Amino acid sequence: MEAFIAYFEAGIVSGAIYSLIGIGMNLLLVVSNVVQFAYGEIVVISMYMCWLTLKATGSYALAFTIPLITSMALSLLVEPLLRGLRARKLRTETLVITIAVGLILTETMAVFLNSGLPIAFPAKIVGGGWDTGFGLIRVSAADIYVVTAAVGLMLALLYFLFKTRHGKGLRAIAHNIEAARLLGIPLRRETILSFLIAGFLSGVTAILFVFTIGVATPELGQLVTFKGLAVMMLGGMGSLKGAVFGGLLLGLIECMVRGYFIGDWVDAIAMGCIMIVIIAKPGGLFGEAHGEG
Amino acid sequence: MIRRFSRSISVQSRVSILQTIDLTIRYGQIRAIDRVNLTVEDDEIVTLIGANGSGKSTLLKGVLGVQRASQGKVLFRGRDITGSGTDRIVGLGIAMVPEGRGIVAEMSVMENLELGAFHRRDPVEPEMRTVLEWFPILAQRTRQLAGLLSGGEQQMLAVARAMMAKPTLIMMDEPSLGLAPIVVGNLFEILSRVNQQGQAILLAEQNARKALKIGHRGYVFDRGRIALEATCQQLLKNELVRRSYLGG
Numbered sequence: 001m002e003a004f005i006a007y008f009e010a011g012i013v014s015g016a017i018y019s020l021i022g023i024g025m026n027l028l029l030v031v032s033n034v035v036q037f038a039y040g041e042i043v044v045i046s047m048y049m050c051w052l053t054l055k056a057t058g059s060y061a062l063a064f065t066i067p068l069i070t071s072m073a074l075s076l077l078v079e080p081l082l083r084g085l086r087a088r089k090l091r092t093e094t095l096v097i098t099i100a101v102g103l104i105l106t107e108t109m110a111v112f113l114n115s116g117l118p119i120a121f122p123a124k125i126v127g128g129g130w131d132t133g134f135g136l137i138r139v140s141a142a143d144i145y146v147v148t149a150a151v152g153l154m155l156a157l158l159y160f161l162f163k164t165r166h167g168k169g170l171r172a173i174a175h176n177i178e179a180a181r182l183l184g185i186p187l188r189r190e191t192i193l194s195f196l197i198a199g200f201l202s203g204v205t206a207i208l209f210v211f212t213i214g215v216a217t218p219e220l221g222q223l224v225t226f227k228g229l230a231v232m233m234l235g236g237m238g239s240l241k242g243a244v245f246g247g248l249l250l251g252l253i254e255c256m257v258r259g260y261f262i263g264d265w266v267d268a269i270a271m272g273c274i275m276i277v278i279i280a281k282p283g284g285l286f287g288e289a290h291g292e293g
Numbered sequence: 294m295i296r297r298f299s300r301s302i303s304v305q306s307r308v309s310i311l312q313t314i315d316l317t318i319r320y321g322q323i324r325a326i327d328r329v330n331l332t333v334e335d336d337e338i339v340t341l342i343g344a345n346g347s348g349k350s351t352l353l354k355g356v357l358g359v360q361r362a363s364q365g366k367v368l369f370r371g372r373d374i375t376g377s378g379t380d381r382i383v384g385l386g387i388a389m390v391p392e393g394r395g396i397v398a399e400m401s402v403m404e405n406l407e408l409g410a411f412h413r414r415d416p417v418e419p420e421m422r423t424v425l426e427w428f429p430i431l432a433q434r435t436r437q438l439a440g441l442l443s444g445g446e447q448q449m450l451a452v453a454r455a456m457m458a459k460p461t462l463i464m465m466d467e468p469s470l471g472l473a474p475i476v477v478g479n480l481f482e483i484l485s486r487v488n489q490q491g492q493a494i495l496l497a498e499q500n501a502r503k504a505l506k507i508g509h510r511g512y513v514f515d516r517g518r519i520a521l522e523a524t525c526q527q528l529l530k531n532e533l534v535r536r537s538y539l540g541g
Contacts, residue, residue, distance in 0.1 A: 165411065172397050172408050179395035181359065184383025184458075185411050 006136040007259040008252065013143045015251020016150035017208050021224060022231030022243030023157065024201035030174035030238040031194035034082055034094050038074075038102035039202060040224025045105055046071040046206035047216045051119040068203035074105075075199025079192055086191075102221060109218035118217045126214030142211035149204055154244060157197075161240075170194060174238075234274050236284030245285060250274075308371035309334055310462050310493050311356065311387075315365035318355045325351040327517040328365065333462060338484070338494045340525055342501040342538050343514030349497035350392060352514075353464045356495075357389055358382045370461065384412040386461035390468055394451045398440025402431055405439045405450055409457030417457060424453040427483070445476035452483065462493045469500045481507050501538040505529050513538070 021039065028036045046067035054063040078101055085093045110116040128141025161167040169190050172180040181187060205224075209216070227250070232238075235246025250270060257269045277285060311333040318325050326348040333339045341349045354360040356367050358379045366375045374382050383389075388409070397405055406424060410417040425432040428449050434442065439450060448468055455463045465484075469477040477500065485507050488494055498504035505511055505525040513521035513534060521531065528534050 165407075168400070168404055168407060169411055171400060171404075175399040176395065176397045179391065179397055180408075181379055182357065182389045182391045182395055183408050183411060183454075184380045184388075185408070186378070186380035189380075 002136050003259060006138070007255045009137060009139065009143070010259075011252035011255035012248065013146050013212065013251070014255060015248035016146050017205060017212070017247075018227055018231050018250050019244045019247025020150055020153065020201055020205050020208070021228040022235060022247045023154070023240055024198040024205070025228045026232055026235075026238055026240055026243045027194055027201075028198050029232070030240075031170050032079075032082070032191045033086055033089070033091060034098065035091070035229075036078070036198065037095065037098040037225055038078060038105060038221075039198070039228055040226070041102040041105035041109075041221030042071050042074045042199070043202045043206045043209065043224050044216050044218065044221035045074065045109055045113075046203050047210055047220075048109055048113045048119060050206065050210055051121060051216075052113065054121070064207055067206045068200060071203030071206060072196055072199035075195045075202065076192065079195045083188075083191075102225065106218050106221055109221075113218075116218060118215055121210055121214040125210060126212075128211050142208075145211055146208050149208060153201065153204060157240075160197075166190065166193060230271065230274055233284055234277055236287035239284065239286040242284055242286030249285075307335075309368070310337075310370055311495065312368040312371075313352070313356065313365065314368065316352070316355055316362055316367060317364035318351050318360050319363045324517050325360075326355065326514075329517075329519055331512055331519065331522075333493055333495050335493060336488070336491055337510060338488050338496060338508045340504045340508030340511040340528075341495070341497040341514060342499070342504060342511060342528075342534075343520075344537075345499065347514040348517040349514050350466050351517075353389065353466050353495070353497055356382075356464065357387060380412065383458065386459075388455035388458035388460035388463050390448075390451045390455050390463065390465040392466035392470065394444075394447045396439045396442075396447045396450055398438065400439060401436050402439050402442070402450060403435040406431075406435075406454055406457050409454035410459070413459065415459075417459075420457050420459055424456050427456075427486070428453050445472050445479070448472060448476075448480055449483070452480070452487070456487065456492075460492075462495060463487070464495045464497075466497050467499060468496070469498060469503065477503060501534070502529075505534075 025036055025039050028034045049070045050063050050067040053066045054060070057063070078098065081097050081101070082094045085097070126142070128145055131138050131140035133139050161171055169180070169185045170193065172183070172185060173187060173190055177187070231243055231246040231250055234250055235242025235244070253270050253273055254266050257266050261269070281287065309332040313329050313331045315328045315330060317327055329352060331352070341352065343349050351360060355362055358374070358377050362375050366373055368374070369382070369385055369387065374385065397408065406421065410420065430446055431450055431453055439447065442450060452468070468480060472480065481503050484494060484496070496504055496508060505528050508525040511523065511525045511528045512519050513528065521528065521534070523531065529539070
């Protein structure tokens with residue numbers, strides 16, 4: 001039982017980060033009709049910027065601001081590349097562009113940032129500085145940061161989407177873009193807003209990764225994107241609720257497998273579960289009729 | 294009759310709400326509308342009739358900046374809006390009731406109404422009060438998802454939503470399409486009432502008889518061109534119109 005609680009706690013923490021990734025990618029999908037394959041790469045390059053800033057200045061304030069700026073700036077830079085294609089509803093072509101951007105970012109990190117070597121954050125940052133608990137169950141400061149940040153951001157996003165004017169505009173675009181256009185909702189401005197929010201979410205994700213895993217390589221980005229896609233598939237493409245539950249479920253499955261199975265079965269079993277869900281319910285757990293076209 | 298007479302005088306002395314000058318829109322090689330000259334004045338319901346594909350919808354989309362003009366101009370209160378973005382044009386005071394109603398089914402009735410006022414910076418409460426008073430059916434269901442309304446109720450919502458924009462001109466694309474006759478009667482009654490508050494309306498409608506009955510002036514579209522322009526009363530008596538659009 002003690003072990004189960006420990007795995008459960010770990011699963012919630014990594015699941016919370018997966019949820020954030022899934023939310024960011026789903027937001028771009030429903031509002032801007034883009035599957036952002038460079039999402040994970042933007043997260044990881046923000047981790048690099050955090051590390052470089054910390055090394056150069058030693059200032060924590062800067063080290064946690066620069067990644068947010070980096071991720072928002074990169075996310076915004078991707079948007080104009082896709083603008084013309086999105087207008088013509090060429091989703092496959094936008095996919096190729098985001099994959100290409102992801103590869104370019106990965107190789108840029110491998111060549112220019114820290115000579116392509118893995119980065120590792122100082123031990124006093126990773127884990128958040130302290131932990132507590134008994135036996136196998138350990139709760140670190142980083143765990144608390146992650147859950148607080150994830151819950152806080154989700155609530156903030158819900159408030160934004162359901163209570164504010166721009167949030168309602170974004171939802172109108174997501175549900176019925178033709179009606180939104182005829183209502184005079186400025187599609188370009190709202191699209192840019194969705195990229196800005198997704199960029200902010202990936203910056204926060206980067207900071208949370210700094211606290212929890214504390215190391216990064218250029219290739220980590222692809223893995224992060226892959227996890228995001230898995231969350232989307234599991235929860236339902238384009239469903240924000242699905243991203244929350246899909247992320248938590250994926251985190252829990254992974255940690256349970258890691259705890260109870262011997263050998264490296266994590267991804268095989270996690271993806272196996274996703275396969276079963278997709279076969280049984282092709283739209284994902286909370287799947288809506290998004291994704292056609 | 295007196296009202297109409299004074300209207301035709303005032304046409305000369307002030308700027309029309311809407312004026313298109315030789316407006317031409319092409320889809321590839323096809324001219325969907327060809328050198329269309331049309332005006333809408335204050336307080337007027339202008340009816341566009343014509344067969345399916347005769348260019349009525351394209352004209353409305355051209356005015357709203359959804360379809361680009363390949364030639365000609367659109368003036369809104371004397372101001373050239375040709376080539377402006379739809380969001381800007383709506384902001385200037387043209388609201389659309391789209392074909393098929395264009396309701397956001399997944400959002401509540403209240404949210405749909407709020408979307409109509411998306412571009413407005415001034416308080417929207419006065420219009421919200423008016424709209425809920427005029428459409429009691431919507432007032433009872435503000436929190437319900439718009440997709441759960443009946444077709445007629447959705448059409449009312451689309452009209453109410455356009456009113457929320459506090460527009461100078463409301464354009465409607467086939468509002469009676471797919472509605473039961475009794476609901477259509479209801480709808481046109483409301484359009485008349487909206488118009489009596491001084492609201493200019495440009496109405497594209499296949500239900501020619503009803504549309505001509507509530508309209509002041511009308512244009513008959515034929516293959517992208519204006520074939521005929523007259524007061525609606527004259528059009529209702531016109532032999533060609535009777536034969537082609539009113540069923541004899």
